[in-house]
Amino acid sequence: MTRTVRTRFAPSPTGFMHIGNLRTALYAYLFARKNHGQFILRIEDTDRERLVENAVEAIYATLNLAGLRHDEGPDVGGCCGPYTQSERKHIYAKYAQELVSASHAYYCFCTKERLDTLTDETGNRRYDKHCLHLSREEVAEKLASGAPWVIRQNVPQEGVTTFSDMVYGEISVENRELHDNVLLKSDGFPTYNFANVVDDHLMEITHVFRGMEYLSSTPNYNMLYEAFGWEIPRYVHLPHIMKDKQHKLSKRHGDANFEDFIAKGFLPEAILNYVALLGWNPKTEVEKFSLQELVEAFDVSGISKSSAVFDEVKLRWLNAQYLKELSPQQLHAHALATPHYGAISTSVNLPLLSELLRPRISALSDIPDAAKFIDSFDGYSLSLFDHAGSKSSVQLAKETLPAVIAALEPLADWSNDALFAALEQLAAQRDLKKKQLLWIVRIAVTGHLSTPGGASEMCVLLGKEQAIERMKLSLERMVNG
RNA sequence: GGCCCAUUCGUCUAUCGGUUAGGACGUCAGAUUUUCAUUCUGAAAAGAGGAGUUCGACUCUCCUAUGGGCUACCA
Numbered sequence: 261m262t263r264t265v266r267t268r269f270a271p272s273p274t275g276f277m278h279i280g281n282l283r284t285a286l287y288a289y290l291f292a293r294k295n296h297g298q299f300i301l302r303i304e305d306t307d308r309e310r311l312v313e314n315a316v317e318a319i320y321a322t323l324n325l326a327g328l329r330h331d332e333g334p335d336v337g338g339c340c341g342p343y344t345q346s347e348r349k350h351i352y353a354k355y356a357q358e359l360v361s362a363s364h365a366y367y368c369f370c371t372k373e374r375l376d377t378l379t380d381e382t383g384n385r386r387y388d389k390h391c392l393h394l395s396r397e398e399v400a401e402k403l404a405s406g407a408p409w410v411i412r413q414n415v416p417q418e419g420v421t422t423f424s425d426m427v428y429g430e431i432s433v434e435n436r437e438l439h440d441n442v443l444l445k446s447d448g449f450p451t452y453n454f455a456n457v458v459d460d461h462l463m464e465i466t467h468v469f470r471g472m473e474y475l476s477s478t479p480n481y482n483m484l485y486e487a488f489g490w491e492i493p494r495y496v497h498l499p500h501i502m503k504d505k506q507h508k509l510s511k512r513h514g515d516a517n518f519e520d521f522i523a524k525g526f527l528p529e530a531i532l533n534y535v536a537l538l539g540w541n542p543k544t545e546v547e548k549f550s551l552q553e554l555v556e557a558f559d560v561s562g563i564s565k566s567s568a569v570f571d572e573v574k575l576r577w578l579n580a581q582y583l584k585e586l587s588p589q590q591l592h593a594h595a596l597a598t599p600h601y602g603a604i605s606t607s608v609n610l611p612l613l614s615e616l617l618r619p620r621i622s623a624l625s626d627i628p629d630a631a632k633f634i635d636s637f638d639g640y641s642l643s644l645f646d647h648a649g650s651k652s653s654v655q656l657a658k659e660t661l662p663a664v665i666a667a668l669e670p671l672a673d674w675s676n677d678a679l680f681a682a683l684e685q686l687a688a689q690r691d692l693k694k695k696q697l698l699w700i701v702r703i704a705v706t707g708h709l710s711t712p713g714g715a716s717e718m719c720v721l722l723g724k725e726q727a728i729e730r731m732k733l734s735l736e737r738m739v740n741g
Numbered sequence: 742g743g744c745c746c747a748u749u750c751g752u753c754u755a756u757c758g759g760u761u762a763g764g765a766c767g768u769c770a771g772a773u774u775u776u777c778a779u780u781c782u783g784a785a786a787a788g789a790g791g792a793g794u795u796c797g798a799c800u801c802u803c804c805u806a807u808g809g810g811c812u813a814c815c816a
Contacts, residue, residue, distance in 0.1 A: 270816090274815090310816085372814090385813080433744070439813095451813090451814065456816090471816095472746070472810070473810050474811090475745060476811040499746090499809095500810080505809090506809080507809095541754055547764090564747095565746075566746090566809095570752095571752050571766070571767085574753065580779095584779085695775080701775095702776050703776085710778080713777085713778090714774090715776070717775075718776090
């Protein structure tokens with residue numbers, strides 16, 4: 261009988277959520293959901309020096325934003341709590357003792373100075389099992405004297421350990437390459453190596469999803485499982501997400517965390533979708549997946565072994581796909597909720613602006629640039645009127661603009677249709693190509709090469725008064741210039 | 742240095758011994774268009790190198806190169 265699938269996401273609260281972590285969480289979540297299992301959140305706060313305030317809250321917030329609901333965790337409880345490692349300190353101590361009793365671990369009293377002498381010429385340090393050979397009496401004596409101690413794993417130095425990973429397959433390591441890792445630190449907290457094994461077992465984790473940096477230490481974990489007589493979980497090691505071919509995505513280099521991308525105006529579902537595809541292929545040509553669709557499509561066999569470079573350009577494309585599917589009202593709501601509408605003067609029809617912007621931006625942060633013409637109009641370069649594609653020029657603009665103003669000023673109906681009809685008619689009258697005239701009007705009214713819509717749309721957006729005024733100003737500059 | 746892992750278009754990837762090596766983003770060129778954008782069509786673009794195994798290798802094996810990871814009382 262197979263056990264219920266249980267996966268976990270076990271971040272340390274050392275800052276915000278970076279993209280690699282998010283993907284690990286995603287895969288663990290997808291796998292659990294796909295297999296009707298449980299997804300557990302565990303906080304690994306055993307390194308007291310690296311704790312960052314509010315980092316736990318940030319983890320909850322991010323998971324929530326991403327829609328990765330956990331079934332068990334510090335905030336929601338569950339059968340196998342507590343889910344914060346610092347609250348489980350006594351548990352690790354107990355299990356460490358158990359290992360000591362069975363000679364799978366031992367007390368070590370070596371000082372940092374002694375340890376430093378163990379560093380070889382290549383800069384490597386390898387513990388020499390010095391304290392393993394202490395007699396029971398000597399250990400008791402040192403313990404009683406209050407000397408600082410740690411508990412180390414007693415790794416056999418002969419033989420080979422082989423394990424199987426669901427992504428990387430069979431991997432073998434010579435035991436003599438393995439170290440007597442510290443299990444329990446002198447502050448009484450467990451190391452990651454130890455806490456992980458104990459917790460994953462106690463929390464009945466069946467599938468361990470984690471970065472491939474743990475591949476080399478997996479034999480150590482397995483020896484621990486074996487020493488306890490516990491069932492070894494299935495491993496799913498994940499390739500790294502890279503900034504470029506050489507460098508891992510790291511928060512130290514600035515970007516690359518989920519919150520930043522949200523702030524830049526990417527939709528959570530687009531980020532998740534993109535990240536899911538980095539290192540995993542769904543075996544179809546479809547690229548757009550909702551979270552639910554990812555759950556259905558997810559399969560470990562599609563995870564690749566090699567690392568993937570994070571490509572923001574493709575993320576932008578995917579995000580644009582999501583943006584286009586939003587209704588104008590939805591996009592408007594999104595835009596208003598971000599700082600990107602902050603700088604835009606309220607003199608224009610903002611909902612209309614949102615609608616015009618929708619097919620033209622790939623992230624909400626594109627808005628300020630796209631809407632710049634609204635608040636910066638003076639002093640644009642008149643050479644914008646010169647455009648070969650539409651056979652337009654400053655000279656032509658100078659000749660035509662008075663007629664445009666004359667035609668539009670009396671217009672009572674300032675709708676897009678009415679404006680477009682009027683301009684079309686004017687073009688015919690003056691024997692101009694529609695394109696020529698529209699180019700002139702659009703530039704005259706916006707002063708920008710690229711705008712979120714055509715001439716008539718820009719007139720509607722700005723409103724009659726401002727549109728006419730801008731045309732007059734543009735004309736004035738041409739005449740005087 | 743030692744050990745572990747990886748290597749297909751610029752990027753993400755498909756191919757799990759026999760394909761004109763496919764798709765997507767990006768790029769470029771055309772078409773449509775009320776600018777820009779969207780949309781549509783098309784093009785350029787790849788198996789790190791070398792030995793094997795095989796009738797036949799991108800695919801299997803080995804070597805080399807390159808890149809990454811581990812080698813902490815960090816996770």
